[in-house]
Amino acid sequence: MKQSEIKFTVTLDENNLPEKIDWSATDGGEQSSSKSVMIALWDANENNTLRIDLWTKDMVVDEMKQFYHQCLLSMADTFERATGETESAKEMRSYAQHFAEKLELIKKK
Numbered sequence: 001m002k003q004s005e006i007k008f009t010v011t012l013d014e015n016n017l018p019e020k021i022d023w024s025a026t027d028g029g030e031q032s033s034s035k036s037v038m039i040a041l042w043d044a045n046e047n048n049t050l051r052i053d054l055w056t057k058d059m060v061v062d063e064m065k066q067f068y069h070q071c072l073l074s075m076a077d078t079f080e081r082a083t084g085e086t087e088s089a090k091e092m093r094s095y096a097q098h099f100a101e102k103l104e105l106i107k108k109k
Contacts, residue, residue, distance in 0.1 A: 004025070004026050004027045005025070005026045006023065006024070006025045006026075007023065007024050007025075008022070008023050008037060009021075009022045009023070010022075010054060013057070018054050018055065018056045019057060020033060020056060021034045021037055021056060023037070035055060035063065036053075036054065036055035036059050036063075036064070036067055037052070037053075037054050037055075038052070038053050038071060039053075065103045066105060068099075069096060069100045069103070069105055072092065072095065072096035073093060075092065076090075076092035077089070079092060097109070
């Protein structure tokens with residue numbers, strides 16, 4: 001059986017706040033740094049989602065707004081691929097549009 005590894009290394013300051021987030025993936029030989037990461041895991045035993053949300057001190061609010069908007073769109077895409085629920089995915093994208101307009105990331109239609 002093939003295995004793949006995705007590794008996150010978080011450098012913390014003296015107050016345990018993330019200063020740097022590095023990641024690497026064995027399959028693609030990828031490695032890079034990031035200002036933010038959101039990881040969601042499904043705990044089948046508890047029927048519950050576990051989350052890890054980290055961001056560095058130098059991630060500005062405007063970047064965080066854009067990051068969340070893009071995550072909402074990505075979740076809609078993944079939800080549609082995983083479930084085939086096209087209409088629900090459209091509703092999620094519609095909310096992402098509203099979210100972006102409200103935060104002035106994009107102009108209102």
